[in-house]
Amino acid sequence: MRFTSEQRLGDGLLEREFTLGGIPGILWTPASASAPVPLILLGHPPLGLCKMYPRLVARARHSAAEGFATATIELPGSGDRPRWPVVEQARADLRRAMEAGEPVSGEIVDALVLPLVDKAVPEWQAALDVLLSLPEIGGPVGYSGGVISIGIRLAVVEPRIMAAGLFAGSFVPRAMFEEARQVTVPLHVLLQWDDEGNDRQAALDLFDAFGSKEKSLHAHMGGHTGVPQFAGEAAARFFTRHLK
Amino acid sequence: MRFTSEQRLGDGLLEREFTLGGIPGILWTPASASAPVPLILLGHPPLGLCKMYPRLVARARHSAAEGFATATIELPGSGDRPRWPVVEQARADLRRAMEAGEPVSGEIVDALVLPLVDKAVPEWQAALDVLLSLPEIGGPVGYSGGVISIGIRLAVVEPRIMAAGLFAGSFVPRAMFEEARQVTVPLHVLLQWDDEGNDRQAALDLFDAFGSKEKSLHAHMGGHTGVPQFAGEAAARFFTRHLK
Numbered sequence: 423m424r425f426t427s428e429q430r431l432g433d434g435l436l437e438r439e440f441t442l443g444g445i446p447g448i449l450w451t452p453a454s455a456s457a458p459v460p461l462i463l464l465g466h467p468p469l470g471l472c473k474m475y476p477r478l479v480a481r482a483r484h485s486a487a488e489g490f491a492t493a494t495i496e497l498p499g500s501g502d503r504p505r506w507p508v509v510e511q512a513r514a515d516l517r518r519a520m521e522a523g524e525p526v527s528g529e530i531v532d533a534l535v536l537p538l539v540d541k542a543v544p545e546w547q548a549a550l551d552v553l554l555s556l557p558e559i560g561g562p563v564g565y566s567g568g569v570i571s572i573g574i575r576l577a578v579v580e581p582r583i584m585a586a587g588l589f590a591g592s593f594v595p596r597a598m599f600e601e602a603r604q605v606t607v608p609l610h611v612l613l614q615w616d617d618e619g620n621d622r623q624a625a626l627d628l629f630d631a632f633g634s635k636e637k638s639l640h641a642h643m644g645g646h647t648g649v650p651q652f653a654g655e656a657a658a659r660f661f662t663r664h665l666k
Numbered sequence: 667m668r669f670t671s672e673q674r675l676g677d678g679l680l681e682r683e684f685t686l687g688g689i690p691g692i693l694w695t696p697a698s699a700s701a702p703v704p705l706i707l708l709g710h711p712p713l714g715l716c717k718m719y720p721r722l723v724a725r726a727r728h729s730a731a732e733g734f735a736t737a738t739i740e741l742p743g744s745g746d747r748p749r750w751p752v753v754e755q756a757r758a759d760l761r762r763a764m765e766a767g768e769p770v771s772g773e774i775v776d777a778l779v780l781p782l783v784d785k786a787v788p789e790w791q792a793a794l795d796v797l798l799s800l801p802e803i804g805g806p807v808g809y810s811g812g813v814i815s816i817g818i819r820l821a822v823v824e825p826r827i828m829a830a831g832l833f834a835g836s837f838v839p840r841a842m843f844e845e846a847r848q849v850t851v852p853l854h855v856l857l858q859w860d861d862e863g864n865d866r867q868a869a870l871d872l873f874d875a876f877g878s879k880e881k882s883l884h885a886h887m888g889g890h891t892g893v894p895q896f897a898g899e900a901a902a903r904f905f906t907r908h909l910k
Contacts, residue, residue, distance in 0.1 A: 615874070615883075626870065629885070630859070638897075639859075639885040641873070652907065653882075656900060663896065 423552040435486045437479070442549055446471060446502060447495035450482035451558055455489065458560030460665040461553060463546060463576075463583075464494040465567035467592065468509075468538065470501035481566070481654070488658050490665070491559050495549050497569075498541045508537055520619075531593040535571050539598075543575045550582060562665050566657065570628075571598045577605045585664035586610070587657045590625035591617055591646050602631040609637040610660040612653060617646045667796040679730045681723070686793055690715060690746060691739035694726035695802055699733065702804030704909040705797060707790060707820075707827075708738040709811030711836065712753075712782065714745035725810070725898070732902050734909070735803050739793050741813075742785045752781055764863075775837040779815050783842075787819045794826060806909050810901065814872075815842045821849045829908035830854070831901045834869035835861055835890050846875040853881040854904040856897060861890045 427439040434453040439446065448471065452459065462485055466474045471494065482492040499506030512533035519526050546565075553559050562584040565573045573588045578601050587610040609632055613625050629639045638660070642650050671683040678697040683690065692715065696703060706729050710718045715738065726736040743750030756777035763770050790809075797803050806828040809817045817832045822845050831854040853876055857869050873883045882904070886894050 635887065636894075637859075637887055638894075639883065641883040641885075643879065643881055650880075650882075652903070655903075659896070659899075 431479070431483070433483055433487065435483055437482075442495070442552060443545075444503075445495050445545055445549075447493060447549060448478070448482075449491065449493045449553065449556075450479070450486060451491045452486040452489060455491075455558065458558060459489055459491045460562050460564070460661075461491045461493060461550075461559050462564045462566050462661060462665070463550070464492050465565060465569060465573055465589075466494060466497075467568055468497040468500040471496050472501060484654060484658055485661070488662055490661065491553075492566075493549065493553055495545060498538060498545070506537075509534065512537075526593065528596060532595045532597070535569070535593060535595050536597065538569065539571045539575050542569075542572050543579065546572070546576055547580055550580070554582070564661050564665050566661070568592050570594060574598050574601050574605060577607050577609075583607060585661060587660055588612070589649075590628060591620050593620075594624060594628055599628060599631045602628055603633045605632050605634055607634060608660075608664050609634045610657055611637065611639045612649060612657065613639060613641040614646055614648060615641050615643055619646060667793075675723070675727075677727055677731065679727055681726075686739070686796060687789075688747075689739050689789055689793075691737060691793060692722070692726075693735065693737045693797065693800075694723070694730060695735045696730040696733060699735075699802065702802060703733055703735045704806055704808070704905075705735045705737060705794075705803050706808045706810050706905060706909070707794070708736050709809060709813060709817055709833075710738060710741075711812055712741040712744040715740050716745060728898060728902055729905070732906055734905065735797075737793065737797050739789060742782060742789070750781075753778065756781075770837065772840060776839045776841070779813070779837060779839050780841065782813065783815045783819050786813075786816050787823065790816070790820055791824055794824070798826070808905050808909050810905070812836050814838060818842050818845050818849060821851050821853075827851060829905060831904055832856070833893075834872060835864050837864075838868060838872055843872060843875045846872055847877045849876050849878055851878060852904075852908050853878045854901055855881065855883045856893060856901065857883060857885040858890055858892060859885050859887050863890060 423440050423442045425438050425440050429437045436451045436453045438449045485492045499509045515530045563582045564585045566587040568589040570588045573586050577583050577586045585608045590613045667684050667686045669682050669684050673681045680695045680697045682693045729736045743753045759774045807826045808829045810831040812833040814832045817830050821827050821830045829852045834857045855873050
């Protein structure tokens with residue numbers, strides 16, 4: 423891991439950009455922390471870190487106020503990373519189906535999400551190895567946000583993830599429902615009740631499928647980007663309960 | 667309204683029992699309040715105030731810590747109030763159907779719930795008239811808990827109710843779905859995902875039906891009485907957002 427920039431933001435937040443094996447990432451830590459702090463990995467949709475930055479830094483700022491470090495990495499095929507023809511093709515197929523008002527087939531969803539999960543999860547794990555070796559990061563570790571399938575796979579294969587706050591706002595391949603049954607860490611699932619691009623019943627079925635003994639579903643009114651501010655505060659309290 | 671007892675409990679909570687037109691009730695106020703405080707009506711199932719007391723006083727204590735007065739009254743046909751043959755018959759029919767493993771018919775649900783709503787709602791409104799005339803109670807007013815159909819009707823017909831935290835844990839007559847569409851106040855709906863006596867899909871349909879622009883569904887694992895403590899804290903924050 424190589425830090426490429428360091429900047430002190432307002433509210434006592436230290437932001438450091440890094441690269442790790444050619445993958446860009448950002449680490450935010452509470453500047454005032456005197457002891458190692460727990461870490462929340464900030465998941466996000468594959469739109470590129472630049473486009474997601476304003477929302478990510480807002481989440482980082484809230485998390486830092488609660489005493490958490492946060493970190494994120496660029497997803498394969500997004501932002502400054504090399505384009506990825508297999509996923510670009512699936513995105514084009516998805517756009518075409520949605521513009522034609524057709525149902526989005528399981529094949530399109532599989533082609534869109536499964537390669538992303540397979541490639542991204544080991545990258546998040548590699549980032550975790552390095553982040554946890556920093557003296558200012560302790561543990562435990564949580565995963566927060568979307569892509570929900572990445573969160574599911576990480577929760578299953580990565581024993582250092584102790585709690586996950588997942589956003590049920592993206593297409594989920596059928597195969598991920600089986601993996602969801604294997605998730606046992608505490609879960610806090612957000613659902614936007616009128617999410618345009620999301621199948622509400624599939625999200626409810628997925629929530630039902632999770633194997634976790636403690637899981638909560640918080641559904642709020644509005645579309646994909648309309649998550650109310652108090653929902654973010656509730657998610658923060660979830661992580662405070664489980665990672666502190 | 668006639669106060670029949672007054673008791674200072676721990677945590678600065680003043681408990682006063684009262685009767686109003688022959689209906690027993692309890693009022694809890696934060697003993698330390700120097701100005702009139704908002705009021706939350708505590709709904710509860712028709713099991714009698716004595717049986718419900720431990721849970722009610724716990725809710726009253728949490729609410730008082732947030733600066734709320736709380737009050738509740740006995741439901742028709744429950745506790746020390748005269749028995750009510752029409753509802754007793756419906757309860758017997760319900761028990762018989764459930765013990766026989768039969769589906770609970772719409773007729774049984776209607777007979778069980780609709781008379782209770784028709785009779786209880788004006789009683790809650792009469793209690794509200796008197797409670798709001800006390801110098802220590804200001805407003806605004808919220809309704810919290812079950813019977814969810816009583817909460818729905820109150821939210822529709824009683825303009826002084828400014829927010830409702832409803833427990834989707836009881837049978838809901840089909841006619842109440844139409845009333846739910848007329849609800850416009852902010853809603854916070856609790857659902858126990860594995861509630862034995864409750865139809866999860868009906869609860870989700872009911873949540874969808876509510877006309878409120880701000881409504882949140884919080885679903886947690888476990889059965890009817892397994893609402894986790896952090897769910898109560900989230901409900902308290904909902905009332906603080908809307909009644910303060």
